Amino acid sequence: MKKYNLNELIERASADDVAAASRLITIAESTEDNEKIIAKISPELGNAYVIGITGAPGVGKSTLTERLVRELRKKKKKIGIIAIDPTSPFSGGALLGDRIRLQKLATDPGVFIRSMASRGHLGGISSATSDAIKILDFFGCDFIFIETVGVGQSEVEIVKNVDTTLLILIPGMGDEIQAIKAGVMEIADIFVVNKSDKDGVERTILEIEMLQNLSETDVHKAPIKKVSAKNNDGIMELISAIDEHQKYLLKSDLFHKNRKKRLEIELKQIAHNKLLEKTHHFVQENYQIKKIIDQVYQNKTDVYSVVNELLKKVLK
Amino acid sequence: MKKYNLNELIERASADDVAAASRLITIAESTEDNEKIIAKISPELGNAYVIGITGAPGVGKSTLTERLVRELRKKKKKIGIIAIDPTSPFSGGALLGDRIRLQKLATDPGVFIRSMASRGHLGGISSATSDAIKILDFFGCDFIFIETVGVGQSEVEIVKNVDTTLLILIPGMGDEIQAIKAGVMEIADIFVVNKSDKDGVERTILEIEMLQNLSETDVHKAPIKKVSAKNNDGIMELISAIDEHQKYLLKSDLFHKNRKKRLEIELKQIAHNKLLEKTHHFVQENYQIKKIIDQVYQNKTDVYSVVNELLKKVLK
Numbered sequence: 121m122k123k124y125n126l127n128e129l130i131e132r133a134s135a136d137d138v139a140a141a142s143r144l145i146t147i148a149e150s151t152e153d154n155e156k157i158i159a160k161i162s163p164e165l166g167n168a169y170v171i172g173i174t175g176a177p178g179v180g181k182s183t184l185t186e187r188l189v190r191e192l193r194k195k196k197k198k199i200g201i202i203a204i205d206p207t208s209p210f211s212g213g214a215l216l217g218d219r220i221r222l223q224k225l226a227t228d229p230g231v232f233i234r235s236m237a238s239r240g241h242l243g244g245i246s247s248a249t250s251d252a253i254k255i256l257d258f259f260g261c262d263f264i265f266i267e268t269v270g271v272g273q274s275e276v277e278i279v280k281n282v283d284t285t286l287l288i289l290i291p292g293m294g295d296e297i298q299a300i301k302a303g304v305m306e307i308a309d310i311f312v313v314n315k316s317d318k319d320g321v322e323r324t325i326l327e328i329e330m331l332q333n334l335s336e337t338d339v340h341k342a343p344i345k346k347v348s349a350k351n352n353d354g355i356m357e358l359i360s361a362i363d364e365h366q367k368y369l370l371k372s373d374l375f376h377k378n379r380k381k382r383l384e385i386e387l388k389q390i391a392h393n394k395l396l397e398k399t400h401h402f403v404q405e406n407y408q409i410k411k412i413i414d415q416v417y418q419n420k421t422d423v424y425s426v427v428n429e430l431l432k433k434v435l436k
Numbered sequence: 437m438k439k440y441n442l443n444e445l446i447e448r449a450s451a452d453d454v455a456a457a458s459r460l461i462t463i464a465e466s467t468e469d470n471e472k473i474i475a476k477i478s479p480e481l482g483n484a485y486v487i488g489i490t491g492a493p494g495v496g497k498s499t500l501t502e503r504l505v506r507e508l509r510k511k512k513k514k515i516g517i518i519a520i521d522p523t524s525p526f527s528g529g530a531l532l533g534d535r536i537r538l539q540k541l542a543t544d545p546g547v548f549i550r551s552m553a554s555r556g557h558l559g560g561i562s563s564a565t566s567d568a569i570k571i572l573d574f575f576g577c578d579f580i581f582i583e584t585v586g587v588g589q590s591e592v593e594i595v596k597n598v599d600t601t602l603l604i605l606i607p608g609m610g611d612e613i614q615a616i617k618a619g620v621m622e623i624a625d626i627f628v629v630n631k632s633d634k635d636g637v638e639r640t641i642l643e644i645e646m647l648q649n650l651s652e653t654d655v656h657k658a659p660i661k662k663v664s665a666k667n668n669d670g671i672m673e674l675i676s677a678i679d680e681h682q683k684y685l686l687k688s689d690l691f692h693k694n695r696k697k698r699l700e701i702e703l704k705q706i707a708h709n710k711l712l713e714k715t716h717h718f719v720q721e722n723y724q725i726k727k728i729i730d731q732v733y734q735n736k737t738d739v740y741s742v743v744n745e746l747l748k749k750v751l752k
Contacts, residue, residue, distance in 0.1 A: 155740040162738035380729050383739065387729070388716070390743045395711040398751060399704070413696050413703070422478035423699065424471040427706045435714060436752055 126153060130160055133259050138232060141259040145234060148251040158251060161258040166379075168200070168257040169366060172279040173267045174307070175288030180314045181267050182222050184288060184349040189225055191355055192263055196230070200256035200264040202249060203235040204278060232256060246277040247393065250386055253281055279307050280382055283375070284365045286358075288312045289328070291320030305331050308342045310361050316346040316353060402434055442469060446476055449575050454548060457575040461550060464567040474567060477574040482695075484516070484573040485682060488595040489583045490623070491604030496630045497583050498538050500604060500665040505541055507671055508579055512546070516572035516580040518565060519551040520594060548572060562593040563709065566702055569597055595623050596698055599691070600681045602674075603658075604628045605644070607636030621647050624658045626677050632662040632669060718750050 124147060132140035148154035171188075173181050182203075189199050201222060225231045236248060249266060256264050268278050279285045287308035313324050325344050332341055345361050347354035369375035403409050415421050440463060448456035464470035487504075489497050498519075505515050517538060541547045552564060565582060572580050584594050595601045603624035629640050641660050648657055661677050663670035685691035719725050731737050 155744075159738045159741055162732075163735045165735055166733070376733070380733050383729050383732050384725065387732070387739050387743060388719070390739055391715050391719075391746060392712055394743060394747055395715060395751075396708055398747075399707050399711060403704070403707075409700065413699050416478075416699050416703070417482070417692070417696050419479045419481055422475050423703050423706055425475055427703060427710060428471075430707060431710055431714075434752060435711075436750060 121147075121151065126156055126160065130157070130258075133255070134164075136260065138229070141232065141255060142234070144255050145252050148255060149236065149248055154251050158254055161254060165254055165257050168253070168261045168264045169284075170253055170264045170266065170282040171362060172282035172285040172307075173265055173288065174269075174279060174285065175312075177269055179288045179290045180349045181269070181288055184286075184312065184314060184347065185265050185267055186222060186225060187349050187352055187355045188359065189231060189265070191359055193228065193230055197262040198230050198232075198260055199225075200232045200253075200259070200261035201225070201234065202252050202256070202264065202266050203233070204245060204249065204266065204268045205235055205237050232259065232261065246280065247386070247389060249278050250281050280385060283369065283378070284309045284362050286310050286312050286362075288314050289324055290315045291318045291324045309365050310358070311342055311344040312358060313344060313346050314349055316348045317351060321346055399430075399434065403430070437463075437467065442472055442476065446473070446574075449571070450480075452576065454545070457548065457571060458550070460571050461568050464571060465552065465564055470567050474570055477570060481570055481573050484569070484577045484580045485600075486569055486580045486582065486598040487678065488598035488601040488623075489581055489604065490585075490595060490601065491628075493585055495604045495606045496665045497585070497604055500602075500628065500630060500663065501581050501583055502538060502541055503665050503668055503671045504675065505547060505581065507675055509544065509546055513578040514546050514548075514576055515541075516548045516569075516575070516577035517541070517550065517583065518568050518572070518580065519549070519583045520561060520565065521551055521553050521585065548575065548577065562596065563702070563705060565594050566597050596701060599685065599694070600625045600678050602626050602628050602678075604630050605640055606631045607634045607640045625681050626674070627658055627660040628674060629660060629662050630665055632664045633667060637662060715746075715750060719746065 124143065126147075129140045129144055129147075133144055144157055148157050173185055175181055185201060189201065192199060203222060222233055226233055234252065236245070236252065253264055253266070266278060266282055285307050287305075287310070289311065290313065311328050313321055313328075315321075325346070328344055343361055343364075345354060345358050347358055349355070366375070369378065412421075412426055416423055416426060440459065442460075442463075445456045445460050445463075449460055460473055464473050489501055491497055501517060505517065508515060519538060538549055542549055550568065552561070552568065569580055569582070582594060582598055601623050603621075603626070605627065606629065627644050629637055629644075631637075641662070644660055659677055659680075661670060661674050663674055665671070682691070685694065728737075728742055732739055732742060
């Protein structure tokens with residue numbers, strides 16, 4: 121990696137220099153200087169509103185994001201978009217999918233677009249996303265969109281970073297809805313049924329309502345919004361729904377509570393990662409792991425005794 | 437929990453006392469005496485062969501397990517079965533499904549059956565399963581079956597404990613196969629296409645083969661076996677396939693390598709859990725977490741600085 125001067129980059133990013141902001145995200149992603157960056161910018165964080173866009177492949181997340189962003193740009197809002205690309209366990213590479221739609225926005229200097237592969241981050245994608253959000257927040261974005269593909273555990277982790285989560289569905293996904301119900305429905309602050317020009321919209325809405333009724337956590341029943349991203353239908357209403365959710369969060373004090381809760385999770389996650397790394401290093405360097413494993417395998421000792429011995433040496 | 441004498445229970449379990457073995461598993465599951473139990477029985481571990489049975493709900497895992505067990509019982513093999521029941525995130529309770537089929541085996545004194553809920557274990561289900569396997573191994577089981585429902589991440593974790601994994605599929609699961617391909621296909625040592633009397637068996641086999649061809653890890657291409665658990669068809673052939681897999685493992689030295697690798701993973705997992713717990717305690721007791729979060733939230737400090745400070749106090 122080319123040499124860089126963090127202070128200079130940070131100063132430039134704060135003066136609206138896109139290249140500097142982009143560079144900072146790259147540095148945060150790929151070096152351990154992320155800690156320095158976050159420490160330096162921390163006095164000026166917390167102004168951006170963060171929106172998560174999630175849903176299975178093909179539901180039109182990118183098109184919808186583009187529509188929402190165009191609408192917000194009319195109000196001169198500065199926008200950041202972080203698109204998380206899943207990495208295939210087979211190919212190892214990122215599935216850089218239909219990001220072309222988002223690229224239409226790339227010529228707009230008020231829109232910052234960044235795509236991140238979901239693998240290959242030291243502290244996990246959740247932590248890398250968290251750093252990137254902070255950098256874009258510092259860069260002065262009013263809204264930051266986090267687009268994730270799929271509805272697995274790592275998406276759930278990622279959306280823990282956001283204020284409002286949109287879960288995008290399309291008609292004819294009955295099975296899909298069944299599959300995602302466990303643990304994922306709860307993350308939706310707003311359900312968005314896209315492709316509202318297709319048959320089966322009302323049925324999809326009914327299925328969502330049924331699942332909502334099954335759920336035991338119904339503090340705030342997430343509204344269901346019909347849109348057609350392609351035809352630009354329902355976008356204004358969706359923006360109003362996001363706005364209302366934000367107002368609801370602020371009024372109920374959940375806005376700050378949620379953000380603090382997320383900070384606590386982030387803090388524990390960082391501690392967790394650092395401890396893991398520390399143990400890993402310790403095991404590899406000071407201990408002869410192969411020898412220990414052999415001893416356990418030969419029934420001369422057992423896993424718990426070994427670990428307890430080890431931790432005595434690492435912990436105060 | 438009632439008082440118990442570990443040494444006495446261990447002695448009784450080694451003398452083929454089912455109730456004692458069962459009690460030991462319960463103690464290991466629900467107290468921190470699991471470490472003492474494992475330490476005490478560790479000199480006599482490693483004799484049982486562990487078989488994982490996994491697949492989506494409804495593919496007939498329990499019926500198949502019952503058939504396999506009956507066949508092995510003809511050879512007087514002592515059998516342990518651990519059925520992992522998923523816990524619904526909605527209800528919080530275990531979905532104690534069609535375990536009735538397994539209960540048919542319960543009258544056989546040579547078969548030990550235990551069902552475990554996948555939530556509510558201190559160190560995670562993977563670690564609880566690992567303890568239970570060791571206890572059944574000590575109890576003298578020749579074969580231990582681990583039956584998991586579903587094909588998510590936690591199932592992948594659980595089958596890391598086994599020697600041979602059977603992934604059960606049924607005809608007409610095209611979408612299911614698509615859904616599970618990422619990361620789960622690799623865990624199969626043997627693919628079992630159950631309900632071979634139904635239409636579409638050959639198509640299912642073709643789909644599996646296609647996925648196998650896509651995979652880049654093809655060291656040992658997992659064989660595909662057709663069975664009908666209901667009609668007791670193909671069970672002997674499946675047992676032969678398991679036997680062949682075991683022979684392959686032993687011949688290629690993968691048997692010991694895999695077990696050692698699993699020990700290493702287990703060791704790190706335990707260290708990890710203990711460190712997490714330690715940090716958690718430390719944060720809750722010595723530190724005023726709410727105050728720290730407030731400070732971060734007010735931009736007076738940042739997450740990384742806070743964690744680094746904290747770890748300085750915990751680690752040597």
